[in-house]
Amino acid sequence: MTQASVAVPVIEMRGISITFPGVKALDGVDFRMFPGEVHSLMGENGAGKSTLIKALTGVYGIDAGTITLAGEQVSFSGPAQAQASGISTVYQEVNLLPNLSVAENIMLGREPRRFGSIDWRAMRRRSTELLAGLNLDLDPGSLLGDHSLAVQQLVAIARAIDVQAKVLILDEPTSSLDADEVAELFRVIRSLKEQGVAILFVSHFLDQVYEICDRLTVLRNGKLVGEYLVEELLRIDLVQKMIGKELTALDDLEQRARSVVVDESDAATFVQATKLGRRGAVHPADLPIAAGEVVGLAGLLGSGRTEFARLLGGIDRADTGELVIRGKATKLRTPRQAISHRIAFSSENRRDEGVVGDLTVRDNIVLALQADRGWFRPIPAKRRDELTQSYIQALNIRPGNPDALVRNLSGGNQQKVLLARWLAIAPRLLILDEPTRGIDIGAKAEIQKLVFNLAENGMSVLFISAELEEVLRLSHRIVVLRDRHVVADLENEGLTVDSLLALIAEGSNDDDDPDASVAVAVGALGANDPVAASDPDPTTTDSTGGSR
Amino acid sequence: MTKLLDAPERPVRTGGPAGPTPRVSVARRIRNLLTSPKYGPVTVTAVLFVVIFIVGGVRYRGFFSGQVFLNLLVDNSYLIVLAVGMTFVILTGGIDLSVGAVVALSGMIAASLLQTGWSPAVVIPLILVLTSVLGLLVGLMIHIFKVQPFIATLAAMFLARGLCYVISQSSISITDETFVQLAVTRIPLGGNLSITPSVIIAVVVVAIAVWVLHATRFGRTVYAIGGGEQSGLLMGLPVARTKVLVYVISGFCSGLAGVLFTFYTLSGYPLTAIGTELDAIAAVVIGGTLLTGGYGFVLGSVLGVLVLGVIQTIITFEGTLSSWWTKIFIGALLLVFIILQKVLTARRR
Structure with a gap:
């Protein structure tokens, strides 16, 4: 050297x-x-x-x-x-x-x-x-x-x-x-x-x-x-x-998101993951998600953010821990079971695990709903058309032609079709893995706005994005992962891109950043541990992670 | 291959006066042998062959003789040659459904050309060249157009069978001196034992195939393709060339098997050897070659042919059973073997 x-x-x-x-x-x-x-x-x-x-x-x-x-x-x-x-x-x-x-x-x-x-x-x-x-x-x-x-x-x-x-x-x-x-x-x-x-x-x-x-x-x-x-x-x-840093013209959303105070005592926890983990994918971690809450998962690629989301969505089977859905312990073995609990997972791999390129916009949108009803109860053609039209309008899908093949749509519109498919089953928890990756800025803004509106209407959202600004803008709470461990679970108050970066970057052996090391300790204790919650962390946030 | 051949004797050794510690290791060695995807299935086949032969020997008078064993080779020499070609193809993960029809076609070509007075010295090489070229075309079709081997060889099968009828609709008998001589010649081995020239040809083919598969880069590339074609490509192996060549080899072997078959029947008939391709595939699979490719031995396929042959012989000796029972036994055996392969190799993972 x-x-x-x-x-x-x-x-x-x-x-x-x-x-x-x-x-x-x-x-x-x-x-x-x-x-x-x-x-x-x-x-x-x-x-x-x-x-x-x-x-x-x-x-x-x-x-x-x-x-x-x-x-x-x-x-x-x-x-x-x-x-x-x-x-x-x-x-x-x-x-x-x-x-x-x-x-x-x-x-x-x-x-x-x-x-x-x-x-x-x-x-x-x-x-x-x-x-x-x-x-x-x-x-x-x-x-x-x-x-x-x-x-x-x-x-x-x-x-x-x-x-x-x-x-x-x-x-x-x-x-x-x-x-x-x-x-x-x-x-x-x-x-x-x-x-x-x-x-x-x-x-x-x-x-x-x-x-x-x-x-x-x-x-x-x-x-x-x-x-x-x-x-x-x-x-x-x-x-x-x-x-990198990408400035967008969406600061107003940020303000709105932060001004909404989710009343912790009122909002019922929809899903509570306890020591949920999978060998070789993500270490056991806790994660509660309240109704109407947007939880952001931040971390680098390979940090376990997708893997953790896949456990919650029933895509992969967890081998430790359990998932409590509306107070009932449940084991999700297949995505189908997750869907029956109204948990929808929208993959980051839009092309291979998301839309079906050779089907029309209409077929793509009704796919999950039809599967959920069972194939012997077809959705009437009229209802299908209504549904498709309403989502094309609500999400501003272009071209607005229900018979267009999805593979001919732009990335952003494909993502909207995918969103529409999951929204059609009226999920209680929507897991969005990198929904805004590789799409243009306009579609990005629309999707962000949509996530925000959905949460306002009581839907829980787990939002994963590599863009920290986006995570900060939309989330009520942010969970940070590093090297397949959940290292912090923080309320989104006073957090900045820099403080998040510190959490994401810090090696577990490096103690030169006091903010991060405290947060690591919080994560290590379990974010919902009352001891951790009572331990104030003035440098990073106003209230510590896991205030529940 | 010595490892393979002495494998069935190993269980016998366990019964010996081995101490407690070596016994454990021997037991583990047997278990490892049986669950190995490489040696397991072929070991089971070898044991099975010996067991059937012993059962036959106990049940029927005159069964337990050298000539009964040699007749297995005499009656099945063409099938052995076919199975050798099929082994190459299946080792790469492919399949060749055309071989039965090609056997019939080469019989028809031989019979019709000999009838018009061509010399066998010209006819036999011509047949081998033609069938190799047919194999080459199939291989190129599979390689260039990415056609499934199943479909490509199915097309070749219909082509070859159709060509048989173009040559003649009815049976043509062969009266050529050389062919008749080759058909009736018995080569004495001493002690009332004898074989036919076909057996020698088959044995030579097997020996060459063993050498090619075991000791040449081409042969190892055949195994590599079966183990993972993509990996082979990334390792810089000549995957395309090898894939085409295995079909040429299978075509050549079918042509040769067709010639041997005419030595046996002394006629050409468009309807012969229907379903023989399936016998060849069954022999290869029973002989321990995995249908997905990558694992298997030519000698295993020979064992597979012998197992099919010995079942046939037993049914002949039984006398009261229709020869169609052979098919039922082979079917059952094939099923058991496929399941066995799955179970044994799954145990290991």
């Missing part, structure tokens, strides 16, 4: 632009890596991280810009060519073959041969050497599928370095590993770094990035924000750079 600043970058990308139909995925991005450094690529969903990696590994062609590898300009026609040039990738899902032996997985395609036959003995020897180089004690003859995911990941790395990698790309390598396995991986990364390999480490876990990386590049909305030395960049600044 010390020589990195004087060394020549092993890879340098300049002015990279990639355009997909309708989207500029990368816009003039510069990126470089030095030999013997661990570099991180940071950014929220849709920032262009994976597009950049795919440009680097030859999966996507670039529309503009240059890639220079070790001083020579290159253009890759596919992954095989990039690999041959020394750029190896270990993907998030281990892309190996569980039905073959460990040795074969390392050597496949490059097997040593004698007289046209594969030389199994030489192959065994070579893979044993490679594994030993990574300090792995594995039988190279054993089936890969018999090993844990962590070991498979390390085998993938062994394969990657056998191709004499100059650049090793690790895409979310730790997402399915536990702490010990991460430590093992980091040991391997460090030893590779000493051998002069440039390593691109992509992870959502800030702690890990700060532990292993030397330098990082931040992207936002397909544009380069900057390249920084990790030791010189505070976490809070990093998070701010990742999320």
Whole structure:
């Protein structure tokens, strides 16, 4: 790392632009890596991280810009060519073959041969050497599928370095590993770094990035924000750079939202989650949601915000804790059960888990209602038309043609169709995961206004957004998640983007920000713990989290 | 493959004077063997074959002889060759439904060309080339147009069967010297045992297939595609070429099996070998190859053919049962095997 600043970058990308139909995925991005450094690529969903990696590994062609590898300009026609040039990738899902032996997985395609036959003995020897180089004690003859995911990941790395990698790309390598396995991986990364390999480490876990990386590049909305030395960049600044600030003309809404005082004693708790959690997704946490309350979930991508919402929506099954709905303990096993309790979940993945592109606006809107009634009681055509018309008008869906195919609508209008579908079943709790992502500012404002009006009419809303301004503007209460833990549960009074950023960014070991550490303590005690509630926290908020 | 062949003997060893500690480890080893998706199903098949053979030997006089075993090979040499080709295809996760019709087609081509006086030295290579080209077309169709193997080979099946009728509507008998010689020749093995030239051809095909699958990059790529085509692509393996080639191999094997079948029947008839593709698939599956691809052995498929053959033999020895009972037994066996594969491999996860 010390020589990195004087060394020549092993890879340098300049002015990279990639355009997909309708989207500029990368816009003039510069990126470089030095030999013997661990570099991180940071950014929220849709920032262009994976597009950049795919440009680097030859999966996507670039529309503009240059890639220079070790001083020579290159253009890759596919992954095989990039690999041959020394750029190896270990993907998030281990892309190996569980039905073959460990040795074969390392050597496949490059097997040593004698007289046209594969030389199994030489192959065994070579893979044993490679594994030993990574300090792995594995039988190279054993089936890969018999090993844990962590070991498979390390085998993938062994394969990657056998191709004499100059650049090793690790895409979310730790997402399915536990702490010990991460430590093992980091040991391997460090030893590779000493051998002069440039390593691109992509992870959502800030702690890990700060532990292993030397330098990082931040992207936002397909544009380069900057390249920084990790030791010189505070976490809070990093998070701010990742999320960015977007000013909108919606301040009046903010005022209204904050002026509404939800009378805690009156409002009945609609849903109370107690120690609700799921292994590998989110640690057990409590969350009460009152009728007519908007609860915002804030946190980075991968912090567990979506995972927690999915538990509440019955999409994933919780393996600990329980959900009390209107005073009755309930276990949600399927989304269908959740819907029968009038809990609707609107996914962030609008295209794959939301609208059905090949159906019309009308069919999309009545889908959930029809499913809820049962397929043997069809909604009369007249009622369907009325329903569709009323939602098209209420939500201002354009084009206002009930027979238009949804895939031809813009993102914002697709989102409105999705909202209409859930509103049609008259939910008591509406879970909105990133409802405003990737849609234009006008539609965004309309959706925000809608959320606000719904809550005024007594519907509970759980609102997830990467944009903190939006969360602050709409929510009565804000729950902060970090690294799959709920770390704070605060009334939205006196909170600012900066104080939220502090909560999101702060590592659990870092105590230099007093606001955050107190909030962490509150979160750790359980936000509804009376001890925590009676413990005033003047620096962050006027009233502490979990005042209930 | 030695591991595979001595596998059925392992349970015998447990009965030996092993101490308490090794017994546990042996028991665990057996369990690991049986639940392994790689060795489990084929081990069960091997045990099953031995058991059926012993049951037959106990029940029927004259069953327990070397010649009965060799006749399994003699009667099924064409099916062995078919099953070898099918193994390649199923290992990649594909399927080839055309093989039965291609067997009939190559029989028809052989019979009609020999009738007009062509030399067998020209006819046989021509058949092998034609059927390989048909396989190539199927493979390209699957690769380039992303057609499901099921549909592509179904189309090839109808094409081949239709071409049989274009050649002739009725049976054509073969009177060519060479073919007749190959049909009646018995190669003595000593001690009243003998085999036919077809058996030798089948054994050679099996040996080559074992070598190709086990010891060449092409063979390992076949397994890789079955394990995960996408992963194989990302590892930079020649997935497209390999996928096309397995259908060429299956086409070649069908052509060869057709020739062997004409040695056996000395005629070409458009309606022969209907449903043989399903026998081949059954043999491959009973032989322990997973239909989803990635796991299996050529020798397992040979065992599968032998199991089908021994059931047939038992029903012949029984005398009172109609030969259609073979189908019922095979059907039941297939069902049991598929469930067994699921249960055994699920236990492990």
